[in-house]
Amino acid sequence: MKARSPRLKVKSLRFGVVLLMFLGIAFGLAVFFGSERLSFLELTDAQAVILFDIRLPRVLLGACVGASLAVAGAGLQSLLRNPLAEPYLLGVSNGAALGTMLAFVFFAQIEFARPVFAVLGAGLATIAVYQMARSRTGMNVERLVLSGVIVTTFLSSLIVLLTSLLDAAKLRSFTFWLLGDLSQATKSGFYLTFVCVILGTILLSSQARALNLMMIGERDAFDFGVEVGKVRLIVFATASALVGISVAASGSVGYVGLIVPHLIRLTVGSDNRLVIPFSAMAGAIFVVLADTVARVAIAPRELPVGAITALIGAPMFIYLLRKN
Amino acid sequence: MLKVQDISITYEAQTVVRDVSLALERSKIIALLGANGAGKTSLLKSLNGSLPVSKGSILLNEKPLNEYSRREIAQKIAVIAQETETKFPVSVLEFVLAGRFSHGTAFGWETGKDLQIARECLEMCDLENYDARQMNRLSGGERQRVVLARALATQAQILLLDEPTNNLDLAHQAMMIRLIGERCKSCHSSAVIITHDLNLASEFADEVILLKDGKIHAKGEAEKVLTEENIKDVFNVDVLLDENPLSKKRRVTAIY
Structure with missing residues (x-):
C-alpha cells in the first residue's frame, strides 16, 4: 500500500476517470464491430434488431460478468492474502457451473433455478477449498492452489458425468458455455447480473478497510477492531454470489479475477478501497474487449470468450507463481 | 477499568491459566513476570478477548468484556503483540493508520484527524520521514517502534504489551x-506489560x-514480590x- 497523500488522491481520481473513458471506448467498439458491422449514423430495421436485441444485451452482460469476476477475485485475494486466489482457479466457477447444470438437467422449466443453484454451487466450492487449504500453520500459496486444483478436477469430473446425460445437440452448446460464452445473453440475464454486481461491489467496498487490515494479519486485524469472522463471511458469500450469477449467465470465463486486480494493484497500490471499485471497471472493459475479439476473430463463426481470457491469463498465472 | 475475576484459560485440552484475578486501575502499570510457558501471553490475550x-x-468499565463489539474493545484496549505479521508489503503510515480503524466511518476513509494523530505518534516514536x-x-527495532506508534494511535485507555522492548537498542528501550x-x-x-527484565518491572x-x-x-509492590525466595521459586535462579x-x-x- 502506498502512503496516502493529496497527490495520490488526485491521481486515483484521474485514474478512475481514465477507466471510465476506456469503458466508453470499449462499449463503442463492441457495439459497432461484429460479424455485421453497424454504422453510427443509420441502421436498417434488421440492423436495429441486431443492435438492440442481440448485441447490446450481450455487451452489457459482458461488462457485468467482467466486473463481477474481477471484484470477486480482488476480494478473495485480499481475504486469503494470496494474489493467486481466483474464482476459476479455486474451483468456485466450476462449483457454479455444476450448480447451473444440475438446475438445467433437473429443473429446466424454472428459469431462476439456474442462478440459485449456481450461487449455492459456488458457495459450497468456496467452503471446500477454504477448509482444505487451512492448516495449523496457516495457509500458504501452494496449499491453496493445490486445494483449488483438487476441487476443480473433482467438480469437472462431475460435470463430465452430467454432460453424458445430455443429447448431442445440447452437448455442443454446453461445451461452449463451459468455456465462457456470452452469445446466450438475454435482457433478464443482464438485469439480474447488473443488480448483483452493483450490490456486490458496494458490499465488498464497505469491507475494504477491514480487508486492508486483514491483509496485514488476521490476528492483528482482530486486535484492532475487525470482526474477522464477519468480514470473512461477507467476502465469501459476496464472491460466491457474484461468481455464481455470472457463471449462470455466461459460463466460466476464466482468469478475469486474476489479471484485472493484479494490473490495478500495479497501478494504484494494494489499498482495497481503490482496488475493488477500479477492478469492477477494468474487469468490465477487459471482458467487453475480449468478447469483441471472440466475435470478430473468425467471423461469422465465434470463439468462446473464456478461451480469449485464458490465453492472456494462463501465462500471467505462471508469471505470478514464479514471482511468489 | 479492567477487572479480572478468577479466570482460567484452557487451550487445546490444557489449562494454561488457572484462577487468576487482577484489577487494573487508571494510571497504573502492572508487570507480568514468569518463566517461559507460565501463561503470561495467554493471560494477556484473554484481556482483550x-x-x-x-x-x-x-x-x-464494570461491563463484561464479551458484551462489547470488537470495535468498541479496540477503541479502549490497544495491543502490542509479541510477533507482528508483516509479510504483506504495507507502508509504515498505512500500518499506523490501522490503529485508527476502530474510530473509522462506513467505507473507512480516514479523516485528516486520523492522519494527524498517526503522524504525531510516528514522531513520538522517533520515526519522522518513515511514512x-x-x-x-x-x-526488528524499527518495526517494534512502528508497532508502538500504531498502539498509541488508537488513543486507547488500556495498553497490553507483550515484551515491548524486544529487539530495541538501549536508547529506544528507554524511549518506549x-x-x-x-x-x-x-x-x-x-x-499491562509482560517482560523478562525484573529491574524494568x-x-x-x-x-x-x-x-x-x-x-x-505472588502479587503486589515490587519490593514485596521480588524477593530471593519468590525468584528462586519461579525462575530457579539465585539472585x-x-x-x-x-x-x-x-x-x-542474577548470580551465575
Missing part, C-alpha cells in the same frame, strides 16, 4: 518505557505479578538484591 476464558469473568517506508524492509509511562500519567491510561510497575504454571505465585542508587528501587542481579 482474543483468547476466550473457560471460567471466570473479565469486566471492562512511505515498507514494513517488511525495516529492522518513557512513552508508555507518560501516556499512563498524562492520559490516565494504564498498561521494579522501576516502572505499580504492581508486579509473578506467574508460575498458570497461577499467581542478589540491593537498591538502585538513583531511583532507590529494588535491583535484582
Whole structure:
C-alpha cells in the first residue's frame, strides 16, 4: 500500500476517470464491430434488431460478468492474502457451473433455478477449498492452489458425468458455455447480473478497510477492531454470489479475477478501497474487449470468450507463481 | 477499568491459566513476570478477548468484556503483540493508520484527524520521514517502534504489551518505557506489560505479578514480590538484591 497523500488522491481520481473513458471506448467498439458491422449514423430495421436485441444485451452482460469476476477475485485475494486466489482457479466457477447444470438437467422449466443453484454451487466450492487449504500453520500459496486444483478436477469430473446425460445437440452448446460464452445473453440475464454486481461491489467496498487490515494479519486485524469472522463471511458469500450469477449467465470465463486486480494493484497500490471499485471497471472493459475479439476473430463463426481470457491469463498465472 | 475475576484459560485440552484475578486501575502499570510457558501471553490475550476464558469473568468499565463489539474493545484496549505479521508489503503510515480503524466511518476513509494523530505518534516514536517506508524492509527495532506508534494511535485507555522492548537498542528501550509511562500519567491510561527484565518491572510497575504454571505465585509492590525466595521459586535462579542508587528501587542481579 502506498502512503496516502493529496497527490495520490488526485491521481486515483484521474485514474478512475481514465477507466471510465476506456469503458466508453470499449462499449463503442463492441457495439459497432461484429460479424455485421453497424454504422453510427443509420441502421436498417434488421440492423436495429441486431443492435438492440442481440448485441447490446450481450455487451452489457459482458461488462457485468467482467466486473463481477474481477471484484470477486480482488476480494478473495485480499481475504486469503494470496494474489493467486481466483474464482476459476479455486474451483468456485466450476462449483457454479455444476450448480447451473444440475438446475438445467433437473429443473429446466424454472428459469431462476439456474442462478440459485449456481450461487449455492459456488458457495459450497468456496467452503471446500477454504477448509482444505487451512492448516495449523496457516495457509500458504501452494496449499491453496493445490486445494483449488483438487476441487476443480473433482467438480469437472462431475460435470463430465452430467454432460453424458445430455443429447448431442445440447452437448455442443454446453461445451461452449463451459468455456465462457456470452452469445446466450438475454435482457433478464443482464438485469439480474447488473443488480448483483452493483450490490456486490458496494458490499465488498464497505469491507475494504477491514480487508486492508486483514491483509496485514488476521490476528492483528482482530486486535484492532475487525470482526474477522464477519468480514470473512461477507467476502465469501459476496464472491460466491457474484461468481455464481455470472457463471449462470455466461459460463466460466476464466482468469478475469486474476489479471484485472493484479494490473490495478500495479497501478494504484494494494489499498482495497481503490482496488475493488477500479477492478469492477477494468474487469468490465477487459471482458467487453475480449468478447469483441471472440466475435470478430473468425467471423461469422465465434470463439468462446473464456478461451480469449485464458490465453492472456494462463501465462500471467505462471508469471505470478514464479514471482511468489 | 479492567477487572479480572478468577479466570482460567484452557487451550487445546490444557489449562494454561488457572484462577487468576487482577484489577487494573487508571494510571497504573502492572508487570507480568514468569518463566517461559507460565501463561503470561495467554493471560494477556484473554484481556482483550482474543483468547476466550473457560471460567471466570473479565469486566471492562464494570461491563463484561464479551458484551462489547470488537470495535468498541479496540477503541479502549490497544495491543502490542509479541510477533507482528508483516509479510504483506504495507507502508509504515498505512500500518499506523490501522490503529485508527476502530474510530473509522462506513467505507473507512480516514479523516485528516486520523492522519494527524498517526503522524504525531510516528514522531513520538522517533520515526519522522518513515511514512512511505515498507514494513517488511525495516529492522526488528524499527518495526517494534512502528508497532508502538500504531498502539498509541488508537488513543486507547488500556495498553497490553507483550515484551515491548524486544529487539530495541538501549536508547529506544528507554524511549518506549518513557512513552508508555507518560501516556499512563498524562492520559490516565494504564498498561499491562509482560517482560523478562525484573529491574524494568521494579522501576516502572505499580504492581508486579509473578506467574508460575498458570497461577499467581505472588502479587503486589515490587519490593514485596521480588524477593530471593519468590525468584528462586519461579525462575530457579539465585539472585542478589540491593537498591538502585538513583531511583532507590529494588535491583535484582542474577548470580551465575
